[in-house]
Amino acid sequence: MIDPQDITGLVLAGGLGSRMGGVDKGLQHFRGQPLALHALRRLQPQVGATLLNANRNLAVYAAFGAPVWPDVVTDFPGPLAGFLTGLQQCETEWLLTVPCDSPLFPCDLAQRLAQAAQVAQVDIAVAAAPETDDATGTTVLRRQPVFCLMRARLQGSLHAYLHEGGRKIGTWLAQHPCTVAAFDQPGDDVLAFANANTLAELRTLEYGVSSP
Secondary structure, three states, X not given: OOOHHHEEEEEEEOOOOHHHOOOXXXXXXXXXXXXXXXXXXXXXXXXXXXXXEEOOOHHHHHOOOOOEEOOOOOOOOOHHHHHHHHHHHOOXXXXXXXXXXXXOOOOOHXXXXXXXXXXXXXXXXXXXXXXXXXXXXXXXXXXXXXXXXXXXXXXXXXXXXXXXOOOOHHHHHOOOOEEEEEOOOOOOOOOOOOXXXXXXXXXXXXXXXXXX
């Protein structure tokens, strides 16, 4: 099995927060602490080392106690910029990424992704969770690719993809053998991968009701 000490965890907090009115999303509070700090503390017991990816308020993020690295590519090209930043700074064989705006992600995320990667003998494992299709009302298993466990040796591949103008996570993942860890077992939180794109969605996740 992949040893948790061989995994570096990366909290992605480098986005523009456009749908939150341009605020620094990682610094918005959830249950009394900033989202990025909440994610960091949830991730730390699962991995050997942790990093933060942020592009604003770097001194504030540094106070959380993990190394902070801004995007190594400019113009905010999305989560893949954070992926590449983490891969460049990662000193372990594996990197696990989580977004700062999904505060309820599983406490066994690293373990289950590592198991999936080990069983399939691949370099990438992503989470998948049930989601209801609004059009049909049926439940489907949807990939959550920002929750991604990847080998550090993929740095060159991702650098080339971004240099060529690529921006979509799915397109880059499709270049490599990839497996899925399904979080659809009894006891799995149905909100584990729910993300807060707006302040109203954040309050809903926090209190279980919509904001007035």
